[in-house]
Amino acid sequence: MKGETVERRRIVLLGATGYTGQRVLRELLARGEEPTLVGRNHTRMAALANSFEANIPVAQVDITSTADLARLQEPSDVVISTVxxxxxxxxxxxxxxxxxxxHYFDSTGEGTFVRHVFELDSVATARGATVVPAFGYDYVPGNLAGALALTSAGDRATRTEIGYFVRYGRPPRSLHPSCGRRRRGPHWPGCPSGSPDRTVSRTATAVRWSSPSPATTPVGHWPRRPLPDLIPMR
Structure with missing residues (x-):
């Protein structure tokens, strides 16, 4: 609405010294934001802020401690985690x-972690929290494809299902999509024993067409069975 002011919220960025975190920090600073950097190493975070010539707050916290992080965060915060x-x-x-x-966003590509986040839904609803996991390149393309499919289908669509297909093999110099570490042997360091080598290959989006009364389900549901009446969106 014209003349309405938008509340400016504090942005809390975790993992700023990593590759993804630095890219996020660069974009935030380019937009005039002054995020608070949170992490385990105050010296590295301060050096990073200086490299951007940014006078921004830095907080050293044990990122594995819920209690320590809870004391830092406030209801109006926007939390971005790339850790x-x-x-x-x-x-x-x-x-x-x-x-x-x-309000929480992260860049995870780990399905197990996303499922854990979904289990926090009832608490998030009660506390008024907004939680958006996997807001990175792994899953955002599929969500965008689903949104485009629903927009194109209009009222004819009642459900959208997105599948993330996995190609098994041993690609050279690849990263494990769950653990985020470079492969050094038959298994991935830090991952469960026996985890197969794998890389995410393609994303497929399809829309179910049916009666005029739509009841769209959330984007991102895995198709657990063959759906012959789905129309692939290319």
């Missing part, structure tokens, strides 16, 4: 954000 592997290092952050009623 991985998420099952090892990210659980405390999302739990603290939910408990604080903050």
């Amino acid at each position: 991985g592997p998420f099952m090892q290092l990210g659980l405390a952050t999302v739990t603290a954000a939910v408990q604080a009623g903050a």
